Each structure stands twice: as structure tokens, then as C-alpha cells.
Amino acid sequence: MNAGESIERALKDAVTKTHAPTCPPKLGSALRYAVFPGGARIRPRLCLSVAQACGGADEKLAVSTAAALELMHCASLVHDDLPCFDDADTRRDKPSVHKAFGESTAILVGDALIILAFETLAEAFAHTPQRLAAALRLLSQNTGVPMGIAAGQAWEAEDDIPLDTYHRAKTGALFAAATGLGAIAAGRDAKDWKSCGMLVGMAFQAIDDIRDVVGDPYRASKPIQQDARHERPNLALRMGPEAAEHNAADLVEQSLHAIPACPGRAHLIGKWQQQFQSLLPGTQTTPAAVQVA
Amino acid sequence: MNAGESIERALKDAVTKTHAPTCPPKLGSALRYAVFPGGARIRPRLCLSVAQACGGADEKLAVSTAAALELMHCASLVHDDLPCFDDADTRRDKPSVHKAFGESTAILVGDALIILAFETLAEAFAHTPQRLAAALRLLSQNTGVPMGIAAGQAWEAEDDIPLDTYHRAKTGALFAAATGLGAIAAGRDAKDWKSCGMLVGMAFQAIDDIRDVVGDPYRASKPIQQDARHERPNLALRMGPEAAEHNAADLVEQSLHAIPACPGRAHLIGKWQQQFQSLLPGTQTTPAAVQVA
Numbered sequence: 001m002n003a004g005e006s007i008e009r010a011l012k013d014a015v016t017k018t019h020a021p022t023c024p025p026k027l028g029s030a031l032r033y034a035v036f037p038g039g040a041r042i043r044p045r046l047c048l049s050v051a052q053a054c055g056g057a058d059e060k061l062a063v064s065t066a067a068a069l070e071l072m073h074c075a076s077l078v079h080d081d082l083p084c085f086d087d088a089d090t091r092r093d094k095p096s097v098h099k100a101f102g103e104s105t106a107i108l109v110g111d112a113l114i115i116l117a118f119e120t121l122a123e124a125f126a127h128t129p130q131r132l133a134a135a136l137r138l139l140s141q142n143t144g145v146p147m148g149i150a151a152g153q154a155w156e157a158e159d160d161i162p163l164d165t166y167h168r169a170k171t172g173a174l175f176a177a178a179t180g181l182g183a184i185a186a187g188r189d190a191k192d193w194k195s196c197g198m199l200v201g202m203a204f205q206a207i208d209d210i211r212d213v214v215g216d217p218y219r220a221s222k223p224i225q226q227d228a229r230h231e232r233p234n235l236a237l238r239m240g241p242e243a244a245e246h247n248a249a250d251l252v253e254q255s256l257h258a259i260p261a262c263p264g265r266a267h268l269i270g271k272w273q274q275q276f277q278s279l280l281p282g283t284q285t286t287p288a289a290v291q292v293a
Numbered sequence: 294m295n296a297g298e299s300i301e302r303a304l305k306d307a308v309t310k311t312h313a314p315t316c317p318p319k320l321g322s323a324l325r326y327a328v329f330p331g332g333a334r335i336r337p338r339l340c341l342s343v344a345q346a347c348g349g350a351d352e353k354l355a356v357s358t359a360a361a362l363e364l365m366h367c368a369s370l371v372h373d374d375l376p377c378f379d380d381a382d383t384r385r386d387k388p389s390v391h392k393a394f395g396e397s398t399a400i401l402v403g404d405a406l407i408i409l410a411f412e413t414l415a416e417a418f419a420h421t422p423q424r425l426a427a428a429l430r431l432l433s434q435n436t437g438v439p440m441g442i443a444a445g446q447a448w449e450a451e452d453d454i455p456l457d458t459y460h461r462a463k464t465g466a467l468f469a470a471a472t473g474l475g476a477i478a479a480g481r482d483a484k485d486w487k488s489c490g491m492l493v494g495m496a497f498q499a500i501d502d503i504r505d506v507v508g509d510p511y512r513a514s515k516p517i518q519q520d521a522r523h524e525r526p527n528l529a530l531r532m533g534p535e536a537a538e539h540n541a542a543d544l545v546e547q548s549l550h551a552i553p554a555c556p557g558r559a560h561l562i563g564k565w566q567q568q569f570q571s572l573l574p575g576t577q578t579t580p581a582a583v584q585v586a
Contacts, residue, residue: 023439027447084397103377108447115437118411122429129422136415144408146316154320
């Protein structure tokens with residue numbers, strides 16, 4: 001099974017746990033709808049690739065950890081799309097959860113997915129309990145308050161939004177959790193992987209901001225200029241698309257340098273370079289990054 | 294410090310962790326507002342009293358566990374009050390969170406409190422990791438899908454609502470988590486405490502249903518007949534207030550019998566009898582319950 005298939009299987013296993021006659025049918029359907037079919041599954045892939053690069057990872061543990069992370073990401077998307085936030089009618093080319101199932105079900109789907117993410121993590125680490133507290137702490141700190149997704153999303157309700165703090169919490173934090181959880185799944189220290197995860201996340205956010213302004217070459221149907229519409233700060237609006245592209249390329253370069261020493265470092269660098277070059281065609285990272293420890 | 298003071302202190306410690314310059318000010322204020330001042334703190338008190346009855350509980354661990362449970366309860370109240378659910382203008386005699394801070398902040402406060410509950414549990418059990426997975430599993434199963442609070446709340450969006458399943462998930466589950474987590478905090482098996490926790494919760498729900506129909510003798514200002522207004526099933530509406538009172542008294546009696554053998558069993562029975570008699574003046578439990586193992 002390749003990485004993508006393993007992640008889908010682990011997500012299916014996690015979501016299947018919610019099937020039971022005691023589950024309200026509409027909630028059960030909405031929960032599956034929110035997770036499948038997925039998007040690019042970038043965060044769980046990142047988590048898995050770090051676990052593999054660290055070497056000696058328990059594959060099943062790493063995949064379940066990656067699935068927990070994706071469930072949390074799905075939860076944030078469902079709540080983000082609600083009328084009082086982005087008021088998005090579509091997500092992943094189909095009606096958003098609240099459009100398809102109603103607002104109250106969408107709120108509960110988000111709640112249930114957050115809980116399922118923690119449950120999935122607890123199950124994953126049940127046989128290595130000494131790593132469980134660290135994994136939980138990392139996931140909660142990067143999703144809650146003061147520096148996780150919930151905090152990031154809440155900045156949008158403030159009059160004065162600090163762009164860097166906002167992007168770090170809203171996007172960077174879950175990428176930092178992805179690299180950190182990958183390391184923990186392989187028995188390594190999450191701290192060594194925090195900064196490269198955050199930099200990868202900030203690079204993705206920069207690319208997202210640019211696409212929101214100039215359009216997405218891969219998804220022409222995706223609505224643009226949503227940040228301006230919702231009065232959200234946007235890097236490409238603030239500094240112009242060209243400077244934002246330089247910034248994104250710089251973040252990618254920094255993230256590659258920040259990958260700590262590990263058995264699969266060179267392979268991981270090659271993989272990320274390839275991924276970012278497909279997302280940001282102008283990105284040219286120096287081969288030197290491969291040699292930096 | 295008595296139980297009430299210990300619980301408030303642990304809640305304050307947990308909420309203080311969210312204070313930081315990176316926390317959006319409105320979210321931070323709303324989060325504190327959702328937790329303080331509290332209601333009767335029934336669930337954390339139940340959790341603590343079970344840990345004490347089991348004997349040998351680490352007091353600090355038990356109190357932090359109780360706080361995690363209350364954070365989860367506060368989260369459910371914030372989301373329950375939203376316009377798309379109960380549309381409640383007030384909670385605990387002040388404007389509900391969404392009325393005071395807006396709907397988007399209220400949704401994020403609920404999310405953040407769910408996450409903080411898991412974080413608090415992880416911190417509590419950090420030094421006894423072998424119990425952490427069981428504690429997490431119990432909290433997640435009793436708050437998520439298919440048999441936790443989120444599932445219970447979601448039944449309200451269905452056309453056909455099975456009253457018993459709905460009440461077990463919406464109310465009973467968190468009481469079962471309270472007794473079970475108290476046992477785990479004392480190093481005991483949660484399974485032995487599941488049924489009495491569920492019965493206590495179902496008794497509370499029955500009392501709540503009766504008060505929704507006939508009024509609350511202790512809180513005359515509390516609006517009544519909300520279940521009929523929201524077309525939610527209600528035990529006292531379905532069987533009449535008098536039969537519902539008999540049912541509640543029967544559940545109380547059953548819950549006392551279901552308390553497993555433990556050093557503080559007699560004391561715990563006395564405590565619960567006293568509490569239920571104050572809530573349901575007609576309740577007369579037999580002294581025999583004290584002798585049953």
C-alpha cells in the first residue's frame with residue numbers, strides 16, 4: 001500500500017468506529033461526507049514522510065497518527081465554511097457540510113471530528129503510552145488556544161490582526177504538529193521538527209495567499225479574492241504577488257535547511273522540493289540545502 | 294481547600310494556560326466568560342467524590358481530571374446555546390456566549406474548550422502514562438460519536454428520536470465519564486463505575502425534564518417548556534410529571550445499588566442521597582441500598 005492508500009485506510013478505520021445503531025443517521029452521513037473524498041491530504045502525508053525519514057517508525061502507529069491529524073484538519077474546514085465564518089457554499093468541489101446537512105449538524109460534525117482525532121491518537125499510542133502525553137500535548141497546543149488553529153481562526157474576529165501571528169496559528173501550527181507527530185511516532189523528539197514544520201506551513205499559506213489574489217493554475221473554478229471579500233489579511237495583497245512569491249520561495253528554502261539530521265534527510269528534501277516546485281513553479285531551491293545538516 | 298475550591302482552582306489553572314500575547318483578546322475573554330462563574334459543577338464533583346470513595350487517589354490528578362470534564366461540559370453548553378440549536382439568550386443568569394461575543398467566537402470557544410479538556414487530561418496523567426490512554430478513550434467515547442454528547446445533541450436534528458438513546462448520549466454519557474474518570478484517577482477500573490454513572494445522569498435528565506414542564510423550585514426565573522418549544526422529546530411530557538417523578542426516584546435508587554464495592558461506598562451513598570433529595574424532594578431511597586455491595 002502506498003502512503004495515500006494507507007492514509008485513506010486509516011481514516012476509514014477511524015470513521016468506521018462512529019458507525020453504530022446509536023449514531024444519529026444524519027450526523028453519521030455528514031461525518032463521512034466531511035472526510036471523504038478528501039483533498040490532497042498534505043498534512044498526513046507530511047507526518048508520514050517525517051516518520052519515515054526518522055527511520056525505525058512503527059508504520060501502523062505513524063499512519064494512525066497521520067489520520068488523527070487529518071481528522072482535525074477536516075474539523076477545521078467544516079467549521080471554517082459555516083455562514084458566520086467564510087460562508088462557503090462549496091468545499092472540495094461539492095456542497096459544504098452545512099449546505100448539504102444544515103448548520104447544526106455541521107457544528108456537531110466539527111466537534112465530533114475534533115474528539116475523534118484525539119480518540120484516534122489515543123488508540124494509536126495505546127501500546128506506547130510513554131509517548132502518548134507528548135503526542136496529545138502537541139496536537140492540542142497546535143489546534144487550541146493561544147497558538148493553534150482555533151486561535152488563528154479567532155483572529156479574524158479582531159479589528160487589528162497581526163499577519164504573522166495569524167498565519168502561524170491558523171496554518172503553520174498544524175504543519176508543525178504534522179512534523180512533530182511524525183517524529184514522535186518514530187520515537188524522536190518533536191522539538192527538533194517544530195521549526196521546519198512551521199516554515200512549511202507558512203510557505204503553504206503564502207502560496208495560498210498568492211492564489212487567492214491571482215488565481216489557482218490547477219483549480220480554475222476555485223473562487224478568488226475571498227480574503228479581500230472577508231477582510232482577512234493576505235500576504236500577496238499586502239506586499240504584492242511578486243514579493244509574496246519571493247517570500248514563499250524563501251520560506252521553502254528555510255524549511256529545507258531546518259530539516260534536522262536524520263537517516264532519510266536527503267530523500268525528504270528531494271520530496272519536498274518536488275512538491276513545492278509543482279505548487280510554485282518559480283521556486284528554485286539550491287542543491288546546497290541537501291548537504292546542510 | 295474543599296472540593297468546590299479545588300475544582301475552581303484547577304479550572305483557573307487550565308484556563309490560565311490559554312493566556313498569552315498570541316491569544317486573540319476577544320476569544321480569550323469569551324473563553325473565561327464561558328467557564329466562570331460556573332454552575333453547580335455537578336460532574337466534576339461527582340468525579341472527585343468517586344476518586345475519593347475508591348481510596349488512595351492522587352488528589353491533584355483527580356482534581357485536574359474533574360476540571361477536564363467540566364471544560365467539556367462548558368463546551369457543550371456554549372454550542373447548545375447557539376441560534377441553530379437552543380437559541381438561548383441567557384445561561385447561568387447572564388447573556389449566553391454567542392449573545393455576549395458573537396456566534397463565530399462562541400463556536401471557537403466551544404472548539405477550544407474541547408481541545409483544552411483533552412490537553413488538561415493529558416497534563417493530569419503525564420506522570421501515570423499507563424492510565425492516560427484509558428482516560429482519553431473514556432472521555433472521547435462519552436463526548437463524541439456514536440454514544441457521546443455530540444451524538445446526543447445530533448438526535449435533535451432527526452425526525453424520529455429514540456428517547457432513551459437520546460438521553461443516554463446527551464446527558465448520561467458525561468456522568469458515566471465522570472464516575473469512570475474518578476475511578477481511573479484512583480487507579481481503578483472505569484468499567485465497574487459505568488452503569489452507576491449512567492444511572493445518575495439519567496436521573497438528572499429525568500429531573501431536568503420534570504422541571505422543564507412544571508418549573509424549577511430553585512430557579513423561578515428559568516424559562517420553562519423549552520423542550521416543547523424546540524420539539525425535543527421530554528420524559529415528563531411523554532409520561533406525565535408524576536410518573537416521571539417515580540421514574541427519577543427509581544433511577545436514583547438503581548444508581549445507589551450500582552455503586553461498586555469500594556472503601557468509601559457508604560459515605561458516597563449518603564452524599565448522593567442528600568444531593569438527590571435536595572433536587573427531588575419526593576425521593577425516598579431505602580437504607581438497604583447502603584448495605585448492597
